[in-house]
Amino acid sequence: MKEQTHRMTRQRRVILEELREMDTHPGAEEVFEAVRRKLPRISLGTVYRNLEILSELGEIQKLELGGTLMRFDSKTEKHYHMRCINCDRVDDAPMGFMENMETALRGATEFKIMDHRLEFLGLCPVCMEKALDRKTLEESSRGAAAASAQTPTKKASNF
Amino acid sequence: MKEQTHRMTRQRRVILEELREMDTHPGAEEVFEAVRRKLPRISLGTVYRNLEILSELGEIQKLELGGTLMRFDSKTEKHYHMRCINCDRVDDAPMGFMENMETALRGATEFKIMDHRLEFLGLCPVCMEKALDRKTLEESSRGAAAASAQTPTKKASNF
DNA sequence: CTAACTGCAAAAGCTTTGCTTTTCA
DNA sequence: TGAAAAGCAAAGCTTTTGCAGTTAG
Numbered sequence: 001m002k003e004q005t006h007r008m009t010r011q012r013r014v015i016l017e018e019l020r021e022m023d024t025h026p027g028a029e030e031v032f033e034a035v036r037r038k039l040p041r042i043s044l045g046t047v048y049r050n051l052e053i054l055s056e057l058g059e060i061q062k063l064e065l066g067g068t069l070m071r072f073d074s075k076t077e078k079h080y081h082m083r084c085i086n087c088d089r090v091d092d093a094p095m096g097f098m099e100n101m102e103t104a105l106r107g108a109t110e111f112k113i114m115d116h117r118l119e120f121l122g123l124c125p126v127c128m129e130k131a132l133d134r135k136t137l138e139e140s141s142r143g144a145a146a147a148s149a150q151t152p153t154k155k156a157s158n159f
Numbered sequence: 160m161k162e163q164t165h166r167m168t169r170q171r172r173v174i175l176e177e178l179r180e181m182d183t184h185p186g187a188e189e190v191f192e193a194v195r196r197k198l199p200r201i202s203l204g205t206v207y208r209n210l211e212i213l214s215e216l217g218e219i220q221k222l223e224l225g226g227t228l229m230r231f232d233s234k235t236e237k238h239y240h241m242r243c244i245n246c247d248r249v250d251d252a253p254m255g256f257m258e259n260m261e262t263a264l265r266g267a268t269e270f271k272i273m274d275h276r277l278e279f280l281g282l283c284p285v286c287m288e289k290a291l292d293r294k295t296l297e298e299s300s301r302g303a304a305a306a307s308a309q310t311p312t313k314k315a316s317n318f
Numbered sequence: 319c320t321a322a323c324t325g326c327a328a329a330a331g332c333t334t335t336g337c338t339t340t341t342c343a
Numbered sequence: 344t345g346a347a348a349a350g351c352a353a354a355g356c357t358t359t360t361g362c363a364g365t366t367a368g
Contacts, residue, residue, distance in 0.1 A: 007322055007367050028358080043325045048358065050323095066223035066276065068333090068357070082270045094267040105279065108253040111241045113281040117225065120264065122272040166342050166347060187333080202350045207333065209348090227332070227358085 084124035186228040243283035
């Protein structure tokens with residue numbers, strides 16, 4: 001097992017710099033777009049490779065949140081996130097990391113628990129605003145009716 | 160907004176039945192393989208469409224865990240999971256759902272929080288066993304050395 | 319100098335979709 | 344009988360990979 005050595009290429013440096021200016025928890029494509037403004041010839045593959053290496057080095061964090069995308073965070077401390085179910089915006093959750101969360105499982109499972117992830121889901125302020133507008137509109141034009149929906153509860157099914 | 164009506168086709172019924180017999184939190188492909196034994200002519204697209212519909216109906220749950228795969232669960236109550244970082248096995252976490260988790264954010268964010276997901280990461284019993292065997296072997300043949308690794312902490316970097 | 323890295327393009331893995339035919343109610 | 348669903352195959356989206364040329368140290 002040989003010690004892996006890494007070089008600080010222009011690409012790697014700019015990727016790190018750009019990511020540190022973003023607080024949006026961007027996916028690779030979004031990082032690519034940002035970096036491309038500085039290094040027009042960079043390729044998406046390079047961005048992926050570097051994000052991977054930087055996260056192995058602990059310089060950034062790879063976030064496995066819900067949704068279809070891998071996201072990246074220049075903030076390296078463990079913390080939780082809130083994701084908008086409508087627009088996919090991700091913010092940090094204003095809540096401390098719970099170091100003792102895993103102790104609840106100690107003795108209750110044969111798994112060796114080493115980490116945990118907590119993600120809150122809901123509507124961001126912008127989407128909530130829109131939702132309210134729509135609802136108000138519906139209610140004033142027509143009686144209640146379709147105002148509910150969206151409950152994650154079991155719908156009436158015909159079988 | 161017209162009320163959506165669904166039919167109970169042979170395919171949909173067998174998908175639901177098979178999923179109810181699995182406790183492995185399978186992905187679509189795995190459900191497909193199981194159902195195929197009963198209905199050899201079913202297509203993967205049909206499995207995807209039905210898993211989607213069944214989860215909209217609340218008959219099953221779609222699980223957005225880490226990893227690259229969408230997983231499905233016939234258990235419809237909210238609960239948490241533990242995932243093996245080595246083999247990707249997923250078990251239910253032996254721990255009750257914390258209804259009050261979201262209250263910690265009340266007043267602290269402008270998001271309207273509606274749900275949350277908690278996932279534990281670690282080694283399943285099988286992979287832990289293997290890891291121990293390997294470690295023992297290494298330590299007896301060669302001195303410590305590469306025994307550590309794996310810490311999610313920042314590695315020494317050369318820049 | 320040379321191992322690490324880049325750009326490019328092709329491929330891979332999972333999921334969705336368009337279209338024609340079949341089937342449930 | 345007609346709306347919903349199936350089968351099949353193509354496309355879509357994100358991520359990974361092979362390779363030939365480039366570069367940091």
